[in-house]
Amino acid sequence: MTIAPQASTALRFLSLEITGRCQLTCPSLCYAASGPTRSHGSMSEDDWWRTIDQAVTLGAEEIQLIGGEPTLHPGFVPIAWHAVNAGLRVRIYSNLFRIRAEHWQLFEQPTVRLATTYHSSIAAEHDKITGREGSHQATRGNIIEAVERGIPLNVAVLDGGDHERAERARAQLQALGVHDVHVGKVRAVGNAAGTALPSTSALCGRCADQRATVLPTGDVAVCEIGRFLTAGSVLNADLQSVLSSARWAEACANVPRRRDPTACHPDCQPADSDSCDPGKNDPCNPMGYAPAATATATATATPAADVPTLL
Template identity: 40%
Template sequence: MTVLLDPPAQKPIAGIHSLELEITSACQLKCRMCLSSSSPQASHGDMTPKDWRAVIFDAAALGVRTIQMIGGEPTMHPKWREFVTLALSLGRHVEIYSNLYEVKERDWSLFADPRVTLGTSYYSDRPEEHDAVTQKEGSYVRTRANIVQALERGIEVRAGIVDVLPGQRVAEGRAELEAMGITNIIVDRARAVGRAALPGVKPSLDEMCGRCTRGRAAILPTGDLTGCVLSRDFPAGNVLHTRLAELLGGKAWADLAASISPVRADACPPDDSGDCGPANTTACGPAYD
């Protein structure tokens, strides 16, 4: 069943101020630790553009302040600009979490909107090491060039580094980002989700930082509602069958929230519009080949 477009009248519930919309599983890259196992061959999922628009309307009506477009690579969805524009028209703050592998000229004006923030992932100061994580030759060069261009255009960029490879030059990668002018940088370990999950090991909420469901939620390409994109194996309903307000006020969501451990020392910042270590949640989240 497709969700309806008329926003519900309910007041904000469940204290959700940030909603991640994983609008596609498609990505130009195939990162070793990708939480959603994204790739160039992956699809946009079950959610239609109409469904995503309905969710954005519902989120705004529920008082969600920040809508984050994530993937996969969100800019690979043919309607991503429309979704961003809709959220902005409803007075929401929008974050676009992109690998910055490819930026079209018309994208820059949207990235530069003062109501929009831009996030990306970075792995090393050495091209060969960065590319070993993304499994895409040339990805370091393209991402770095687009970071530089964004900064030259006055666009603020936040970055996340996930420690994936043995001996990875994380500190050097961070120093390179700082030298470029980026001050908002989060470093995280790879979580056992998606390609980073250990074979034969059952998914566990122990991998979560403690902030899932606490101020944030996520909707996956299947329509599943989860505590964040990292807790994707523990859905609390589906927006293709039930309105967002009902799900957030329902027993399944309450039970999920109750099962999340207290906030850990390495938890994501409480005002983070994304998730634990933003670099975990673009196309990339380690499984070793």
């Protein structure tokens, strides 16, 4: 069932896909079809800062930085610190393949949360899924590092049909000390869609519900999974104008508003996290943040960025 909502500038959660570049290819799972040859897009660092400021004005409480692999963007560190200093909760979705010292400093901030995907407890299986030899060792090592540093970490295990593999991965993560682990199904978008055309059947039903996604091109989409439903660009207009436009209302009207209480569990994040579970008291607070009124950022300065590589 599809219900056409009115265009609205109400905003609580904004995903910023700051790059399409990634060290991994994930030929059968990547929702964004990212990879080593993809670009950082058309948005400059200043454009991302401006978008964050506009999101704050619209009432946003949380920003999510995604990609591709967001840490590969030359401006990742200052972009993230800009959001922290703006008083926002910041969720960073990283493959944890290559993490630098300044990244750990950022991840340790009290208003920052970290998320990643773990594909298998067996290195060869994990590496086959990511398309990069050594990715299992790197990601597993950085998961252990995050746990040892006391950094809140959400880990998704995507079940592409091999339930035993997924459950083995879940068990290993829990043994490593990761308490927030979710096994979710693969959505038929990006690489996982193969040659199929994008379809709203892959959407959970909470897209554009006080949330939006800005893509590397500046285009504003209903969510990162529904990237084929866009309605303008923050390179040509401010975020409020896009979210209050007739085009945005039309894009929202294409999202199936499901009445099944489990339909939104757990598909609003690329990690298949629990942020959209309508059965929770606060469906948009999956990571256990303090309320926006009490969450405070401790940082006062933006560290200099270190240009990352695809090592």
